[in-house]
Amino acid sequence: MATRVSSLYAESLTVLSQFRADLYGCLTTRADALFELTDAVLCTDRPVRSLVELALAPEHRRGHGSLYAGLNQGRIDLDRLRRTLAGLPLPKAADGRLVLAVDVSPWLRPDAATVPDRSFCHTYGRGEAKHQMMPGWPYSIVAALETGRTSWTALLDAVRLQPGADLAALTTAQIREVVERLIEAGQWAEGDPQILVVLDSGYDAPRIAHLLAGLPVQILGRLRSDRVMRRPTPPRVYDPKGGRPPKHGGKFVFGDAVTWGTEQAITVTDTRLYGKATAQAWDRLHPRLTRRAAWLDHDGPLPLIEGSVIRLVVERLPSGGANKPVWLWWSGTGATTADVDRCWQSFLRRFDLEHTFRMLKQTLGWTRPRLRTSAAADRWTWLVIVAHTQLRLARPLATDLRRPWEKPAPPSKLTPARVRRGFRNLRTTTGSPARAPKPTRPGPGRPPGSKNRRPATCHDVGRVLITGQAYTRPAHHKVGTKPRRNG
Template sequence: MQQNAPQDALEKLSRFRGDFYHCLSGREDALFELADALLCTDGPVKTLVDLALAPEHRRGHGALYGALNKGSLDADRLRRTLAGTPLPRAADGRLVLAVDVSPWLRPDAATCSDRSFCHTYGRGDAKHQMIPGWPYSIMAALGAGRTSWTALLDAVRLEPGADLAAVTTRQLREVVERLIAAGQWRHGDPEILVVLDSGYDAPRIAHLLGKLPVQILGRLRSDRVMRRPAPSREQFHLAHPAGGRPPKHGGEFVFGDPATWGAEQAVTTTDTRLYGTATARAWDRLHPRLTRRSAWTDHDRPLPLIEGTVIRLTVEKLPSQGVNRPVWLWWSGTDATEADVDRCWHSFLRRFDVEHTFRMLKQTLGWTRPRLRSSQAADRWTWLVIAAHTQLRLARPLAVDLRRPWERRTEPNKLTPARVRRGFRNLHAKVPSPARAPQPPRPGPGRPPGSKNRHRASRHDVGRVLATGEAHARPTHHKKGTKPRRTG
């Protein structure tokens, strides 16, 4: 079985390369060789034109830019191909998906269309900044342990003024349907767990995805207020003999007021190597009090009660941080056991593996390096980078560690994506390339010497709305001298 493992991995890699080539419908040879050059180039990608100098790219630099600007790619077919690849799973065998927004910043690109204000973190006093760019909602499958590997499944560019929750819900629904169609989830398997950060409305997304076999786990702000279930009719009449209208919501659960917490549903304590003792406390059947504003303005039915489990995670120590703040999580499941609580907070920690993937895409593969003018060309380049990262993941069992003299030795099955890419050129000779040989070039006449460009590119203003659809304004809780808000 172990002897056939390398051969099976080589067949899976070759099959994916063939499927990826068939997803390219215009200038497919130039696009495919561009992805190969991205994989085989030594060191981080600094500029896009440098990839034309790689031996794997047999065409000139004009064909490189022409393929990105004029080529075509069937993104839906590539999404189905990614869903059919081997995916990492959690310890209990379930699929764990993470979705997050990563910006491609273009602050000085006045000729680029479809730019939005992207939320970024700076340094010093300007920690929260809004910079023009292209925000991408990226979804990936997570593994069980600490690793820098994730399986990228989808990427959607957020249009100016888009509703982040609506786009994420549609993206999640389509990804889950593709996973079911590919046989990654079957009836009787554990439900798919979706992990979100604090920028998402987890209860609303859980309500919109209620008919799918998914569970939502999201982080909540520390100033939230939840409500308990309403008392039964018998309990209400005992407390109010005079009668009256029964309440729809129960008592408040204020995150910042321990006096309102009450007894826990489950409590777990785990000794970790990095964080020391981690304590998770869970309270069952808590829901937010919804109002007919913001996302629920157009809801023509009675507002729902979205019940879930609130988990408070505290650790003994945090690396390189002086303030040890608790983490509040909301899980769409109810009647949580100790095993459920442990699985939830461990899965939330695995969400940070996506940050390693973003750093790999940007710093090594050069995802945000090209200065492309068209947003459609940016989408094609994004899918090429995702396809290249997938090939690195499939080539992981085949890679040999080509370490530098100052680097530590690493076992072959524990190589990072950058170390696998370092030896991909050796694997490139073992896998077939469906790209056809280039034809002899015929240079065009070009612009006559001394002539001026009479066709100036159009200038586009950045929309004064965020990707969430709200007007661009500095949040109140980010201003100095203001108290944290109290949200329900």
């Protein structure tokens, strides 16, 4: 047993050391400053509050000027870094399936009028207002999910949404590139289960499934409770009156149980957190598409995108809120009880990505810096991602340095924040490829008493909307209006 543990320790240490060496090779300009900045993020004893405080960490041997110069003028080979992340060991489900989650997390910059490339980001629960659109940098992030209750995810990609971008088209291109890199790295091969991609309600899951046709992926997305689906086209029957045959079957109204009919599959599972979870599935349902918005320029007849609709109802919620059913759309058809269980359990695992966002923002300081350019924000975002990746690789190596009020936990149950406490000790074992800093003198700076004759330019805030029109509050968010049903 001791030999097996030491072998696992040596293997994990080798993977971590190799990743650090590969990371240094991906930093093409000002590599030493960017690499030591990442080490400072990992080894600081407390959460990151500002960039200048990282310059005081012992792992950062350079001055604060080098820190900002690295973010503003450094370069990262993102293609090589993305391939490196795809080649690392990734978590998989019990059947060997890769489960990916995609979501958008904003870096809010409401008061930065001189910052370019800002877009209106949707926020929820800020103050008394429930829904707000605030200026910032929205980032679309893809991560691989683990099984079971955990706060760990394997970050694979991050793309900043440009103002006026089509969210569905950009997400489709991002997923396609990630899947292709995973296949190239040997994470998926012929005969393996298809990769499951989990989306939240902000995405058009049927459209993304249509755009990703041909890839070994299945799409699972959440739908609003006011949606209306259509059944398969009924068989053509001779009508003496003539007329065009129908293209769609009967309606499946989420809010009207009379239209549901008999379900394809049903499962009942006893869970510790939610009590009894009941999942029902109906086969071969599709949305009725119209030539507007994203389908306005579609060539040829509009497609019929069939899938399975899953209705999940739990006995209780941990927060004690209103217990409403969750509607899911799965791009597969002919769902069995095993498929239904896998779908709704994978969707619940999507919330692990929210724990990762909280770790990135509150502990690693992702949204703390007040950077002037979006290019510097992209470099800092990738440094935070690789820092989180090093914590994941150091998970089998970490020692539990728990606080007196915390319960002991085995190495497999340590959270990212508790792994970070002991990373400073692991850093001395893995080594650092960064070179020692050279002695230098600070620049003269602006002469005392002189005025700034190059004021910064103010930039307008853009929109991440398909139509490019001005933002309007959705009808189902307004007070005193009835829910709108969409076909």
